[in-house]
Amino acid sequence: MTPLFKKWLAAAVLLMVTSVAMAQPFDLPQLAEQLSGPAVVRGDFIQEKHLRALPQPLTSHGQFALSREHGLLWLLQQPIRQDYRITPQGIARRSENGWQAVDPQGGSARQNQLFLAVLSGDTKALQRDFQLELSGAATAWRLQLTPRGALLKQIFADIEIQGGETVTQIELHETQGDRTLIRLLDSQTGVALTASEQRDLGD
Amino acid sequence: MATERLQTRRWLATLFCLALLGLLALSAWQWRDGPPLSANLLQLLPNASHDALEGLATERMQVPLKHDLMLLIRHDDEREAQRLTESLAAELRGSGLFAQVRERVQPDLPAVARQLREQSLGLLSDTERQQLIEHPARFVQQRVERLYDPFAASPLPLEQDWFGIAGLALQQLPQLGTLRTGGDGRLIAEHAGQRWAVVHARAQGDAFDERLPQQVATLVETARSAVETAGGELLAAGGVLHAAHGQRSARAEASLIGSLSLGATLLLLLWLFRTPRILLAALPVLVGALAGAAACVALFGQMHVLTLVLGASLIGVSLDFPLHYLSKSWTLQPWHGRRALRLILPGLALALLTNLIGYLALAFTPFPALTQVAVFSAAGLLGAFLCTTCLLPLLFNGRLQPWPRPLGWAQRWLQLRQALLARIGSPWLLAVFGLFCLGGVLQLSFEDDLRQWVSRAPVLQQQAERIGTITGFRPTSQYLLVRAADAGALLERQAELSRRLSDLQAEQRLGGHLALSQLVAPTAEQTRLRAALAQLLAASQPLAALGAATNNLHAEIERLQAQPPVTIEAALAGPLGEPWRALWLGAQNDGVAGLISLQGLRDGAALEHIAEDVPGTTLVDQPARLNQLFAATKLQAGELKLLASLLIFALLCFPFGPGGALRCLAVPLLAALASLASLGWLGQPLTLFGLFGLLLVTAIGVDYAILMREQVGGAAVSLVGTLLAATTTWLSFGLLAVSSTPAVSNFGLTVSLGLAFSFFLAPWAIHQQDTPAQAGRPYGAA
Numbered sequence: 001m002t003p004l005f006k007k008w009l010a011a012a013v014l015l016m017v018t019s020v021a022m023a024q025p026f027d028l029p030q031l032a033e034q035l036s037g038p039a040v041v042r043g044d045f046i047q048e049k050h051l052r053a054l055p056q057p058l059t060s061h062g063q064f065a066l067s068r069e070h071g072l073l074w075l076l077q078q079p080i081r082q083d084y085r086i087t088p089q090g091i092a093r094r095s096e097n098g099w100q101a102v103d104p105q106g107g108s109a110r111q112n113q114l115f116l117a118v119l120s121g122d123t124k125a126l127q128r129d130f131q132l133e134l135s136g137a138a139t140a141w142r143l144q145l146t147p148r149g150a151l152l153k154q155i156f157a158d159i160e161i162q163g164g165e166t167v168t169q170i171e172l173h174e175t176q177g178d179r180t181l182i183r184l185l186d187s188q189t190g191v192a193l194t195a196s197e198q199r200d201l202g203d
Numbered sequence: 204m205a206t207e208r209l210q211t212r213r214w215l216a217t218l219f220c221l222a223l224l225g226l227l228a229l230s231a232w233q234w235r236d237g238p239p240l241s242a243n244l245l246q247l248l249p250n251a252s253h254d255a256l257e258g259l260a261t262e263r264m265q266v267p268l269k270h271d272l273m274l275l276i277r278h279d280d281e282r283e284a285q286r287l288t289e290s291l292a293a294e295l296r297g298s299g300l301f302a303q304v305r306e307r308v309q310p311d312l313p314a315v316a317r318q319l320r321e322q323s324l325g326l327l328s329d330t331e332r333q334q335l336i337e338h339p340a341r342f343v344q345q346r347v348e349r350l351y352d353p354f355a356a357s358p359l360p361l362e363q364d365w366f367g368i369a370g371l372a373l374q375q376l377p378q379l380g381t382l383r384t385g386g387d388g389r390l391i392a393e394h395a396g397q398r399w400a401v402v403h404a405r406a407q408g409d410a411f412d413e414r415l416p417q418q419v420a421t422l423v424e425t426a427r428s429a430v431e432t433a434g435g436e437l438l439a440a441g442g443v444l445h446a447a448h449g450q451r452s453a454r455a456e457a458s459l460i461g462s463l464s465l466g467a468t469l470l471l472l473l474w475l476f477r478t479p480r481i482l483l484a485a486l487p488v489l490v491g492a493l494a495g496a497a498a499c500v501a502l503f504g505q506m507h508v509l510t511l512v513l514g515a516s517l518i519g520v521s522l523d524f525p526l527h528y529l530s531k532s533w534t535l536q537p538w539h540g541r542r543a544l545r546l547i548l549p550g551l552a553l554a555l556l557t558n559l560i561g562y563l564a565l566a567f568t569p570f571p572a573l574t575q576v577a578v579f580s581a582a583g584l585l586g587a588f589l590c591t592t593c594l595l596p597l598l599f600n601g602r603l604q605p606w607p608r609p610l611g612w613a614q615r616w617l618q619l620r621q622a623l624l625a626r627i628g629s630p631w632l633l634a635v636f637g638l639f640c641l642g643g644v645l646q647l648s649f650e651d652d653l654r655q656w657v658s659r660a661p662v663l664q665q666q667a668e669r670i671g672t673i674t675g676f677r678p679t680s681q682y683l684l685v686r687a688a689d690a691g692a693l694l695e696r697q698a699e700l701s702r703r704l705s706d707l708q709a710e711q712r713l714g715g716h717l718a719l720s721q722l723v724a725p726t727a728e729q730t731r732l733r734a735a736l737a738q739l740l741a742a743s744q745p746l747a748a749l750g751a752a753t754n755n756l757h758a759e760i761e762r763l764q765a766q767p768p769v770t771i772e773a774a775l776a777g778p779l780g781e782p783w784r785a786l787w788l789g790a791q792n793d794g795v796a797g798l799i800s801l802q803g804l805r806d807g808a809a810l811e812h813i814a815e816d817v818p819g820t821t822l823v824d825q826p827a828r829l830n831q832l833f834a835a836t837k838l839q840a841g842e843l844k845l846l847a848s849l850l851i852f853a854l855l856c857f858p859f860g861p862g863g864a865l866r867c868l869a870v871p872l873l874a875a876l877a878s879l880a881s882l883g884w885l886g887q888p889l890t891l892f893g894l895f896g897l898l899l900v901t902a903i904g905v906d907y908a909i910l911m912r913e914q915v916g917g918a919a920v921s922l923v924g925t926l927l928a929a930t931t932t933w934l935s936f937g938l939l940a941v942s943s944t945p946a947v948s949n950f951g952l953t954v955s956l957g958l959a960f961s962f963f964l965a966p967w968a969i970h971q972q973d974t975p976a977q978a979g980r981p982y983g984a985a
Contacts, residue, residue, distance in 0.1 A: 047353055053362035054750040060351045080348055115353070128281060128385060149387020154312040176360045182353065 026138050032123045034138060034165065038189035041066045041119075041166050042197075045074075050179040064184070066119050067193055070201040085200060086116050099200075118145075118159070119167055130159070139164045165189070219593035223490065226586075230497050237414065239505040240450065256791055257823060260684050260798055263785050264823075267405075267678060269442045272301075272419065273670055274402040274426070275392065278435035285389070287435055288400040291426045295404050300418055302407040306400065307388040311778055316359055318777030319369035324732050325723050325769025326779070327368060328375035329698065332728060335368075336735040339742040342366075347745045365751060365759045366739060376779060377721050380675035380802075394673040399438075401674065406443050416447035440667035448660045453508030456942050460515040464935040468522060471930065476529070476605045483598045484525040487587035491521035494586030495579035502578055503571075510575045512939070512947055516954075517580050519935030520558065520903060521587030523928040524551060525595055527910055529603070530924030533610045534916035538603040540596035548592065549858065550913040554906040555588045557851050561902020564847040565895055568836060573895055613919040613926070620966055636877070643880025649837065650888035659943050677714055677803035680826060681810065686819040688794045690771050694725040696817055700799055703813045707806070714803020722783045723774040730768065736760050771797075833891050840894045847898060848872065851905055859912065867912055867968050871904030874960035881956045892946040893953035900954055903932065904961030908968035918969060929962040 042065040049058040062077040071087035083094035084102075092099040117125040126132060129152055130145040145159040157173040166187040172180045193201065233239055274291065278284035292306040319326070327335070335342045346367040349357075357370045364370055382401060385391045390401035406415060423439045430437040465485060472481045495514055499506040528547055532538045535546070559581055566577035624632075671677045683700060687693035697720035707713040724732070740760045747753055774780050775787055788796040804810070807824060814822035848868060855864035875897045882889055907925045914921050936958065939951025 047351075049350070051350075051361045053360065053365075053755075056750050058350055058749065074353065076351060080351055082348055082352070084352070124281075129387060149385070149389075150309055151312075151384060151388040178360060180353065 026134065026136065026141060028123045028127075028132060028134055030138065031134060031141060031143070035163075035167065036068055036120060036122075038166070038191075039068050040190040040193055041187050042190065043187035044185045046183045046185065048181045050181070052177045065193065065197050067197070067201060068120065070193070070198075072116055072119060073197060073200055083200075087201065088116070118161055118170060215593050216597050219589060222589075226490075226493055226497055229501070230493055233497060233500045239500050240454075240511065241505045241507050256686075256788065256796055257684060257821070260682070260788060260796075260823065261825070263788075264680070264682050264798070264800065266785070268680065270302075270406045272404040272406060272423075272439065272441035272443055273674070273676070274404070274423070275399040275438040275670055275673060276402070276430055276435060277397055277399045277437075278430075278433065281398075283433060284398075284400050284435060287430050287433055288389070288402060291430070291437075292402050294422065294426060295402070298418070298422055300407060300415060300422070301404045303405040304402065305404070306390060306402040308384050308390065309388050310384075312358070314778045315373075316363075318779050319358055319373055320363060321766065322723075322769045322774060322777065323364075323369040323372045324763055324766055325729050325774060326372035326376070327724065327732065328372070328721070329702075329724070331371050331375060332724060332732055335739060336731060339735065339738040342739065343742045343745050347749065350749070362755065365746060365756055366743075368763070373779070377715070377717070380715075382674050382676070392674045397673075399673055406441075416443050416450055419443045420447035420451075438666045438670050438673075440663070440670045444663055445660060448663060450508055452943050453512050456944075456947075457508075457511040457515045460512070460935060460938040460942075461518060464515070464518050464931065464938055467934050468518075468931045471927070474606070475609065475927075476532075476603065478603070480599070481529070484522070484529060484595070486594065486598070487525050487590035488518050488521050490590040491517060491583035491585075491587035495583030498582030499575055499579045503575060506579070507572065507575055509572055509944070509947065510579050512942060512944070513576045513950070514579045514583070516935040516939050516951065517583045519932035520580070521583055522931045523554070523903075523906060524587050524591040526927045526931065527551060527554070527906075527924045528591060528595060529599065530605075530927055531916045531920060532603040532605050533607070533923055534920045536604075538599075538601075540598075540600040540603075544592060544596045546915045547913075550910050550915060551588070551592070553854065553858065553909050555584060556854055557905045557909070558584050558902045560847050560850050560854070561899050564843045564898050564902075567843060568839060568895065569832065570836070570891075609923050609926075610919055613922040617918055617922060617966065636873070640876050640880040643883035644876070646883035646886070647879060648888045650890060659945070671803075675714070675803075679801045679804045681801055681804055681807060681822065681824040683799040683801075683810070683814060684796065684821045684823050685799065685817075686791070686794055686796045686821075690795050691725045691727055693795050693797055693819075694720045694723065694771070695727075696819055697797060697799060698725070699817050700813060700820060703816075704799070704801075707809055707813075712804075712806040712809055713801060714805075716799055716801050717783060717786060718799040719771060719783055719786055719797045722780060723769055723771055726768045733764055733766075736764055836891060837894060840891070840898065844875075844898055844901065848901060851901070855905075855909070863912065867905055867908040868901075870908040870964045870968050871901045871957070871961050874904050874957050874964055875900045877960040878953055878957035881960075882953060887949065887952060889953070890946055890949045892950040896950045896953035897957060900957030900961060903954075904958060904965075907961050907965035911965045912968045914969065918966075922966065925962060925965055929958055932958055 042063065044061060045064050046059065046061045051058065060076055060078060060080070062075045064075065065073045071085065074084040074086065076082045076084070085092045085094075085099060091102050093102050094100075114126075114129070116122070123132065126145060129148055131148055133144040133146070134141060135144075136142050141163060143161040143163075145156075145161070147153045147156050147158070154175060157175050159173070160169075160171045161167060162169040166184070166189065168184055168187070170180075170182045170184075174180075276284055276288050276291065278287060288306050292304050295301055295304045331342075334345075343366070349367055349370070350361070357364070357367075358373050359369050380392075381394070382390055382392050390403065392399045392401055406419060408415065419441075420443075423437075423444065427437045427439070465488065469482055469485060472484055473479070475481075492514070495517060496506060499510060528544065528551065531543050531547060535543050562577045562580040562584065564577075565573040566581075568574070685693060685696050685700065687696055697718045701716065701718040701720050704713060704716045704718070708715060737760070740756060743751075743753075743756050746756060771787055775784050786798040786800060788798065801810075807827060810822050810824070814820045852864050852868050855867050859867060878897065878900060879889065882893070907929065910925055910928075911918070911921050933955050936951050936955040940948050940955065942948045942951065
């Protein structure tokens, strides 16, 4: 090997390392930190369920409030009114008699944990079940979740999350061909829950 | 004539030696595959039900109790926890001890989907069925809501389940415990912010056979140290671990009690007789133990560890024969082994018979545990007696000169007793004794619980508790057995019971339950549901508004209507039926039968009413039944004691006449009473085992009275012999009191107290007016 060749190789390697570092300025711990920063995030959402069997997607919208400490309120307003609450204890629906736990043990338990993990950027919990692939920068990133285990693979093909300061869009591809797209609009970060939100998430 | 007798003796000894060789060969054959020991507590319990179906049901319900091993692993580092779990599971699989090891489940989703598609009408729950039949419009409206629900999981795509019936059927199936599966199928339990990986294993073959529990326990201990070295934590629970503990402690106790009592006894003999030859006196004990074990294995196929522990106490009793015999050397001098035997043989034979009566009385109790002890002991005593009479006179035929002091002590003690009796009359002493007994018996409490039969293992219990808290699995041994003429009626009965049980659950008196009716609806209900499907179609407008094609909705309703009714067997055969499979007993002689299993029962009394209200239902509550049986057996123990006493009385009438027999019998009976009173004064409860111990007190204690009364070689020498016999018996029964199994310890305490009183009361068996057969006669004058 000639000295000239050596120099050229060193330069090439240096260049490669720099470009890799520049392409990956944003990593999972940073994302987790960024998403778990604000105490409260609230905004509107639009949800589209693209079901193979229906010609039109099922579109609904409403408001959400996510608290780092307490959980998520998901208030569906159109076309039907239905309030959901997801906390680490489980998922509940509002009825005439107050909040009622929905299927505390069943299949959706996993899904709601997943949902909460996604919105709050709990990458540690996500990494248990998914292969995570992050691209983009802090202001515009994209996280691709591919199921690791056979069980989840039977349900999800993959999940794609996009966002900047907060999550802006979640797309779930089900193995059987259906797709759900959730867009979070006008997200505002805050420091505290309102009194009614606190009541709803508290009991 | 003397030579003729010598010939007979020789001949007898030869015969005995041949029999002994036979016994050794038999034992060697019985032990060819290792010790035939069992630690299965359930084997020792009486079969409380005479109903074959209940027997079958109990067997089913005991499978998890006996075979399951639950392991929980926690580590702060998620990946490390996973690695440890995997290596543990691999270790368990590799051991070949388990029929099944599960650390993850791979639900076959296509199979689940198939079952849901084919059986959704049958699997739909009560509430949802009512909703569909009575309010079809609301049912459809809720279907639409679920379609918008971002969190509703659906097992089937919309085009296969337009009305969401399959989705609801899955959602409504109850799940026990808080165990769930992670995304990769790993079994997980979360509690108090901690995440535990779960490994569930089912042991192969009989979980209580000799080797398996120890091997499993060793595996678990190795795994525990590996996990702890890695900085994690491991919890383990399972009947097999309790069995291992029981075996280990029983074996340790049996060898401790055995070696201590035998060792101490031999030292005592060496000290008194001053010749190493005296150690041969232990021969009858060994022969007795061998005979007992051989008889047990021959009759029951194996020996229980509890029998081993209780059997260890037989050392003391079987030593009585050589001791009574050899103690005569204090006065029968010069010692002549065979002549001494001739003199003592009647007394010895009487003692053997009374002991046998006492031990065999145990065999007539409904407790297989006691039957085994009885067989072991009876065979053991017979062996020891034969060895003493056939072999000892040959072995101890030469000079035997014991240390003379103890005879002097005995004489002084008898004089002292005479002096005391002269000053204070017997009636007064009897009155004091009566007061002591009355006061004690009044304070006595009877207590019996199955838990007393199990050696205490607080560490195992704590772990089982924690696993119960973390996983929510709290299996109970109570369950409901439901019978009906046909499957439809059975499901209706179970549904009614299930409703009542759910009420109990709401009141926190029950953790959970599994009933067949939760899985599948009665045929009549399925027919009603099928008939209501037309209304559902009529109310399907909201679905059509979403874009569902009407012909698709039609097709689905037609498909559902064409489904044949779902049978219990079909529902159980699918993957969703797995948790319920053990509950179905199928067709019986007079109909069908199924079980309802319970979890975390806090209030057993509430169940009784439920069972009474629904026809065909039996509450099978093993612990309660056993406790009832314990209570019923108390009475039986009393009857047996009476019967045994009568038999002993009849037996003693031959040599002593009715008066003498009564006197002899009064000694152990009063001793038993005093033993009861002492328990009361000591604040100890009387257990069933203790009660049976009192049976033994009568049988063994009467020996002391008989030998005191026979007075071969004089009263003092009889007292020395009795003291020796009593001391060695105390050594073994007294040591039982240290057992970690409460029932055994209570038994030991009761018997040793009773024998102590028997010894102190024994001199009363000598009647002053009697001219004892051999008293004062010069040796050999017979």
